[in-house]
Amino acid sequence: MSPDNDVDFQHGLRIAEALIFASERPVPAARIQLALPPGIEAQTVLTALAARSAGRAVELVEVGGGFAFRTALDLAPAITRIVEVPRRLPRAAMEALSIIAYHQPVTRAEIEEIRGAALAQTSLDALLDAGLVAPRGRKEAPGRPTLWGTTARFLDQFGLKSLNEMPRREELVSHDLAVMELAPPPTGAPPLIAEGQHAA
The missing domain is CATH 1.10.10.10 (Winged helix-like DNA-binding domain superfamily/Winged helix DNA-binding domain)
Incomplete structure (x- = not known):
């Protein structure tokens, strides 16, 4: 049968x-x-x-x-004309998310070093509230700072099966995760996009 x-x-x-x-x-x-x-x-x-x-x-x-x-x-194109305006993440949060995604696990100090600027707690809180990043243990260094990494929600949000599907950094040039097209979140809530970007 x-x-x-x-x-x-x-x-x-x-x-x-x-x-x-x-x-x-x-x-x-x-x-x-x-x-x-x-x-x-x-x-x-x-x-x-x-x-x-x-x-x-x-x-x-x-x-x-x-x-x-x-x-x-x-x-x-047919449905985005009537859906709710997407919730936006601050540009600084999207920059931090990009760094975390490509360098994880990474500490806050390392994120700031790569960015060349301080990372406000509000930006990190925005990523945590969105479920895009989570603690990944502590680094064996003075002060044992928290290590950060992306979550399954991050993969889902960006339509990735795994981190191996992320674009190579050299392919991004001036385009980082902040300008990648984001998949709709699983709960039906509006997708996250960076400030200055527009919904599809």
């Missing part, structure tokens, strides 16, 4: 779809596997679910270490 006709497989397909739809964050395949009927492989289910949603208004994508439903990119 083919998977498409197998009752258990179809049930697993519905479970995976519901789990991904209900989650605020991308769902890892391993977590989906735990919810599936015995003998049903998560990867097979996800492949079928991606094929089923391909070309539709909402498609299954792999992002941020898991799977999530996202609005098809070609529909962006």
Whole structure:
């Protein structure tokens, strides 16, 4: 019996779809596997679910270490005319985020050294409130300063499967993370863009 006709497989397909739809964050395949009927492989289910949603208004994508439903990119011009104006991050916060992304784990002092300017607590707080960065332990140095790194939300926000998909620094030239196109956040809240940038 083919998977498409197998009752258990179809049930697993519905479970995976519901789990991904209900989650605020991308769902890892391993977590989906735990919810599936015995003998049903998560990867097979996800492949079928991606094929089923391909070309539709909402498609299954792999992002941020898991799977999530996202609005098809070609529909962006039609829907951005009526969505809420995006919430903006300060330019300094976006600069700090770019440094953290490419140099992590990194301390606040190291961020300031690379930027050539002090990093205000409000900028760091903005990144923390947005869930884009998180503490990654402490550096073995005098004072044991906190090390900072990006989060799964960062990957999700920028539409990346992993940090390996980030552009090489030499490819960015004058374009940093502040001008990268940002994916809509999973909760439906307006996307984050840098001050001075405009929504798509």
